[in-house]
Amino acid sequence: MSDSADPILEMQALCVTYDTHGRVVHALQDASVTVSAGEAVGIAGESGSGKSTLARAALGLLPERVGRITAGRVSIAGVDVTRYTPRQWERLRGRPLAIVFQDPLSFLNPVMRVEAQIGESVRRHDPRADAHARCVELLELVKLDASVARRYPHELSGGMRQRVMLAIALGCRPRLLIADEPTTALDATTQTEILALLRSLRESLDMSLLVISHDLGLLRWNCDRVYVMYAGHTVEHGRTEDVLQRSAHPYTRGLVEASRMRRRADGRFATIGGDVPDLRQRYHFCPFVARCAHAFATCREAMPPALPADGADHTARCWLLQSQTVPA
Amino acid sequence: MRPRRGVVQGLLRNGAGVASALFIAFLVLVALFGPVIYSGDPLAISDSPMLHPGGSHLLGTDDLGRDVLAELVYGVRVSLFVGCVAAFAATVMGTLVGAIAGYAGGWVDTTIMRIAEFFQVMPTFILAVVIVALLGPGLLRVVAVIALLSWPQTARIARGEVLRVSQLDFVNGVRCLGVPEWRILFREIMPNAIGPVLALGTLIVGYAILLEASLSFLGLSSPDVVSWGRILSVGQRFLFSAWWLSVFPGLAIFATVLAFNLLGDALGDLLNPRRART
């Protein structure tokens, strides 16, 4: 692949709003994500944190007229694509970035055969290749039998459909593959298979990976670096090990505790108290303040910048780091 | 789970929907109070035939000297009667049958839908004409034929909606509470399934009015019933000399059907379950 020093994907302080009939939702309020060649990066967060919006914004797939980038920058391989028109996006999508979605049944065209859908991808990005041969090749790559090519999506199982989605994305020969909740709709055994597949593909194709998931375990096993999102902000970032084991942001800590499912001293499971943030407002202060046990005055006044935490390249947007107080 | 709260507001936002609703309300008023203002028999000869519009006969007189405006006013009742009764009957029948089919599933479902298809295959207009030709004219007959051949459409929609709603999780939740099946169907599922059915019902009103007008246009309505279509059939004979006999009744039919179709569309957009996402 090209030897550019530019990261494949770079999002800086990105803000995205959805405007339906006058009701405005600030889905992304200050998100910054960078993915360079050969990396596997994860984005953790619950529903409503803006992770899917981020994935779509990376490809210019925000809903027409409803979704807009209102501030910040998106660059792909050094090119600023923030103000790209749909026409320009058409030419760009697929090759540098490809995406795999969550629920393959609704994301695959029900009246087209598998080979046709993969073939489209191939013909668009590999016009000189033999579409049929390449299709078989791709199916092999995702460990599917060539006979699947003639089938329709509704004839396949969930795991098979997810692999077909992967094959379609790989047909674009992407430098970076974005996987939006790749295993959420699948059962546990299939999840493991798909994850192993993603890992092996990454290695064999020298492809970067951006995995978006609420499942921390998944991110731990697959990603070198992880971002944590809350209320449309990227609140923590660093190497996976640092972020998950030496979490600096109270929200991350809450997430990690909750995912462990260990009982606390009082016999209850760990949760994060309070309600999900209301995205109809813009947060110019820390959005987690209402649910944070360690909040103090400054937290309610201004949004903390990314402050260094324990570990190389580990930062979190929390005022606690500035006062150097790391609570027990 | 009753999603009806936003309906009135939503309807008000749709300008065309409001206009058509108002127009229909106006028609209802005319139907109810018109005869009071225009007392007397509209079929009685009031003046010389074929008078141009103007003067004491705002819309002229027909070939027998009857006042066109009076006939139009009385015609509203006939149109509204046929339209609303036929649509109501078709909707009620169709909803019940469709809901049962969708909820019961299996052979009950298949049998009912096959029967529905059979009724739908019958060409409504032709059958109506044949019945009227053989048995003689009559509004109730027309209403009956329309209702009998239109309920399958409603049944299909109702069935589809019931199928969709019964798969939603809250139904199982209610089931776990021990609520009997029939109650689930009527209390929980149907109110949520009603939306598209109502929209279709409104469209059926328009269709029924057109059908009745077509029948009277062909001379198949009883002579002592004032129907817009009948005036049009007279207009057909005097197409080049008495334009007012074609323009006004046709306009009346067109405006009425348009209003009901607009309303039906507005309701359809509004009550579309897929809109609930916003």
Next chain:
Amino acid sequence: MARYLRSRLLWACVMVVGIVIVGFLITHILPGDPVDVLVGDFPAPPDYVTQVRHEFGLDQPLSTQLGLYVANLARGNLGFSFLNRQPVLELILQRAGATLLLMVPALILASVLGGMIAVRAARHAGRGVDSVLTGISLVGYSVPVFWLAQILIVVFAVKLAWLPAQGMFSIRTPGTGLGVVADYAKHWVLPGACITVYYLAVVARVARSSMLEMLHQDFVLTARAKGLSERAVLWRHVLRNSLIPVITVIGYNFGYSLTGAILTETVFAWPGLGSLFITSISNRDYPVLAGIFLLAAVAVVIANLITDLLYAAADPRVRVAAPAAA
């Protein structure tokens, strides 16, 4: 797919049987002497009346009557029209040609135009263009066809004298060749427009809502993510999926187009089944009425069957289960 089609074919045959029974009921059960229906109100020679009584077994039990009725139908005996001095079946088949010449071009034109309008409207949904186009379809859907016919005649045939007002051919028609076709085309314009208008509206409405729904489907997102051009997305993904409900609506609404044909033919004196139907009413030529009813119903069944075929060809999900029709 074969299983699905077989079950539909079987059901179609059952429906035809049902139609025949309804036809029987109309002619035999309704109050009045069935002879009137079978012979018509036209003065007929008494021996013919006796012959009919015998042929249809009108003095026999109902079940035998049904049997004889079916047997007669199978032989193609739908009765005799004294008004037209022809066997009913022959008469109907003769006039069917003219009706097809009226309806088929209209249906094709309506489908194509309706589709184009729908694509336009869906692309610009919610904005000016969409409102205008939707408004036009709504008007087309609401206007009484016979009134539209009258207006068209007054404007185009009388005031402007551009087009003929009646008939399918001029009296002084050139016998053969291109002249005949041109003559037919000239006569087709106004009545054809009447039929097209309604159907166009139906197609446009369904196609538009179907396309709008498809445009928001998830698989369209996947298609865009692949880097496909908007045109490719529209044609290969959206349209193919939108077509399915449109096909079914066009097909299953075939019966309604027959109604439109009847009214249009009446106003324009087009020599097809429609005007035959009307003259038979006023002349109480009942066997023709019953015959047209049977033909129309069977035509709808056949149209439905063809639609089922097209539907199964277009949507692979259907071939797995046999749905209770669209």
